[in-house]
Amino acid sequence: MNHALAIIFTTLSLLKMAVAEEEFCSAPLIVDSGSNSKHLYWKVTNPTLSPSHLQENSLSGLPPYDAERFIFVVQGAVTLTNVSGISHKLTVDSYAYLPPNVEHSLKCDGSATLVVFERRHASLENQPTEQIVGSTDQQPLLETPGEVFQLRKLIPTSIPYDFNIHIMDFQPGEYLNVKEVHYNQHGLLLLEGQGIYRLGDSWYPVQAGDAIWMAPFVPQWYAALGKSRSRYLLYKDVNRNPL
Template sequence: MQRFPPLTNLFFVFFIFSISLSFFEVVVSEQGFCSAPTSAINGENSKALYWKVTNPTLAPVHLEDLPGFTRSVYKRDYALITPESHVLSPLPEWKNTLGIHLITPAMGSHFVMYIAKMQDNSRSAPPPVDVERFIFVVDGAVTLTNGSDSSHSLVVDSFAYLPPNFQHAIDSDTPASLVVFERRHSYLGNHVPELTIGSTDKQPLLETPGEIFQLRKLLPTSMAYDFNIHIMDFQPGEYLNVKEVHYNQHGLLLLEGQGIYRLGDSWHPVQAGDAIWMAPFVPQWYAALGKSRTRYLIYKDVNRNPL
């Protein structure tokens, strides 16, 4: 005959289970598993501009319950690099600066895109010979000096283009983060690019026939420049009308917002902090989702014969 445990033992087990369940509910609430994210409580408007680029929502601590998970993808003709995949390493010859290389020629690109995380009392190193540089400030402030000892203070949303072999230094007394693009300049006749310094809000909105997004170009469009950097803004629900396929390469960093990016035959959810490399002729398309605007910074090679 089967014997059942005494009733007192069953009551004791149930009592322990109830206490454990109550404790688990408290822990869950305290750890935020069932609570609203901090941004929903404090409001994203209280954050610094582009704060998600340097403080991504999906920080490493949030990945402890998702071992092995990443949205990052590397394909023959595109790559999506998301914040949980970032690897920090010292930037050669830079002082007190760590770098996150997002796009390099190892992928197939002809340019480099990286984030430079400058610490206290930091300074840049010059790029290689004949290499041009573009910097865009996403956090903090830096001072740009050139060979003539003139200096410029660059804050968030400011940028600078440094022509090839242009003597300069970027200094920061406190932590700051830059998006940096570099490529070997493609010289064209007597066309000579010049030092360019500005800020996003000072750049005019340009017409975009057939499209509804807002477009700003940060560099002059003259033949002296072999690439440009665009700032593109989408309101929620807006999308690209043209399903682009072209010979130009792109390097993109989402500064704000979230949405869906089509790359080749795949569709990827993306958000602020994500970086994308697009090779020539990869099909590409974007739609903005969520409740706030999307803004992204995008590199595009221009003004040169593809031969």
């Protein structure tokens, strides 16, 4: 069974959805002016995803029925509140997973830019998922035998969860040691740095702000270029029969 994946860049009070007809969606070239005041992922949000007319004090809506939601904060901060009134402040590099049909709201006092993944949950009987709130730096580095990149997983790998979100870091010059082929469909957003990405027989120069979708069984490979770390946020189907 195929499940549609929506990758939504959300600046609260304005919703922008990026839908790629092709496999690769490129951000516009951004010139670094050398300012020290830029936030961590400024290339992802500047200038196309953070227009100056955005209003503050915005409140989110809910996803469609039976859709689970994952939120990752790229810029600013938001407050997540559930139906019990329990609130969590999410700042840059913080994230939350919301099970399907769970009442919640997201509110920001100033502008905030989020990456939001939503998909219809492939539920299993007596295997419910739970709300998760965390941050990237709280997650342990996992072993990557035969590889040099650093890997963190933001969602539990247990059976109830039908997708995962990875944070993958490459230092300049590092690359995947093998050309990978997966039955999973993938989607990623490059948060930092630049590099070269292979999809099938095509090669794409990529930079922070670029989004890539990888169909099942498409050969893929990445190498980090430039002078700074590459980091990308990766979506991956797991724990379900791909058919």
